[in-house]
Amino acid sequence: MMMSQASQVNDPADVSIDLDTIQAMDETERQAFLSSLPWQPVSIDDFKALSKEEQLFRIRHSAAHIMADAVQHVRPGTSFATGPATEHGFFYDMVSPEPLTNDDLETIQSHIDQITAAKHAFEFATIPKADARRLFKGLGQRHKQDILTKIPTDDVTLYRHGDFLDLCAGPHVPLTSICANMKVLNLSASHWRGEAVPSLTRLTGTAWAKDKDLSRYLEFLEESKKRDHRVLGPQLDLFSFHPWASGALWHPHGVTLRHTLMDFWRKTIYNKDYQEILNPQLYRKDLFETSGHWDHYQENMFIFRDEQNEPDFVLKPMNCPDTMLYYKTKLRSYKELPLRIAEGQILHRNEASGAIHGIMRTRNFVQDDAHVFLTTEHVHAEVQQLMGMIDELYGLFDLTYTVSLSTRPDDYMGEKHVWDEAERALEEALQSTGKAFEIDEGEGAFYGPKVDIHIQDSLGRRWQCGTIQLDFQLPERFDLTYIAQDGSHQRPIVVHRAIFGSFDRFVGILIEHLGGAFPTWLAPIQVTVLPIADRHADYARQVAQQLTDQGIRVDVDTASETVNNRIRLSETAKVPYALVVGDREAEEGTVSIRKYSEGQKGVKPVAEFVADIKQLVDSKAFDVAVKSYKELFENVAAGVKLEKQDY
């Protein structure tokens, strides 16, 4: 939540080699060389003995080779970079003499289908790196040459199937036919070794063990498109986008949703002894020079300049620096700790234009932010409390999550023993929750170790939302102290923490996770009352009033439309309840209840329905059915390390 980590430095080349001096293998030599190698087939028995996860991983990595093979036919002379398996499939990065276009995808797919139908065998051979250099130079594979400079071993492996040859560590499937359930999906861009220019073309595809898995995945892609918050949000009249606006324009229904969520946030944290502050959005840059943001975060800040064109004011990108100012407004006692200070203020970050994504990544947003001032002894209990809150809050939305602990990075600041102590406290606290977590060695922020929470939604996507970060730097920079029991001045630790992450993003996640059908307590309109005919309008308004009196959000639809059509509109607006009222209901003082997507639920006296829905809202019942595709991704999450497969 504080500043970003220092940008990743590319690994220096293991060996400094002048690629120009390598002599390329010509065609004749290559033929002789390749046919002299002791090629071994991939064992079918070994493959069959593997776990489903390992098999899927191999299928996807092999699918990348098959796709590259297809591209080789469509664009001869293509230089291939890396083609790993991913969580949903695979990709291969490449540069073609003539760039690929979307029109080529169909042709590539038909080549793929031929290659998988041909049942080519995958074979491999080990060769000295020096030979590989000459071989791939002769083939014009300049990215493979570059990769060779980064491989530390003396020998490398080659894999081939049909007439496609690749530098590859493997492992692969025995036959191309095992990859028959693969589909090339789209075309995009990536950067070779993180450098901006020249860029690579990334062809992405998906592959599955069974054809029904593939079709299920394709169905999932369709469903994702429909659930996209950028489509559903405007459709449900929650917010809209405008080319002139940074971020979304929030409409009344969207604001209701946000406020319901924020009210819930306030209630929850106030119960846990948090206090809320409200600070300015605009500060002199001195604040950020002191906090370190001026040096580490400047390019992401909106900066104003004075008449001399000197930077003077800055829109705050985070709540931590000015929370330090609040802490310092008086002398603090150890008796006040842990001191929990929350702030739900708009933050502005000048994100790169390409990073903007609907309401998930915007240049202005609100975090459910808080900073806790405490001592080392408090860390354990505090983290426990936070993990409990996370479990409780995410559980309300049927969101599952994973936890990781990021430890001391190489460029850490502060003293090692303090880090050790903090990490131990974090780890013990996490262990005491019984929740499984991964340790990301060296991935902590430079100012302290952190716990990151990744939400997994019903579409199997992971989002980093919640975070618990220990910070030793800000207290130092702002010279924060408290008076200890013995009268000495001591330095507190700061914990940065968020659970929803940002309300904007969390709303986006909820929309996509729930497909826009919110549980009753969150729905912007909770009930539509539908009079059958005009003469029932008064009764409909009476019913609505009784609901409104109990704080239920109601809409009465008296439009001159058929009942069928008004029911349809209520359904497409995903309103949880529609109450149909006609002569019978008006006479008996009842309502005919219709639940979203479930249809008729019978007739009840108004008072009874009011009590029922009030109970649903008060208990924050999760009364929606979420269509989930999680099963598609559970295998992958089970633990095959995907990123390792680099070439």
Add this chain to the structure above:
RNA sequence: GCCGGUGUAGCUCAAUGGUAGAGCAACGGUUUUGUAAACCGUAGGUUGCGGGUUCGAGUCCCAUCACCGGCACCA
């Protein structure tokens, strides 16, 4: 920011370089309905914005803005 793509009515989409159209929504009228689309009509556009080529540009070219798919970055 970088690479590639897209941009036509509020929305979803049509329109060989030759008069910009349809459905839904909106508006007006008729209809008063019993659980997912009543009927008739009206209006709606400098084809993202700006240049250029052409007798003629939604269509071709250039530039720009926004969005989309990724990369990089991140809540």
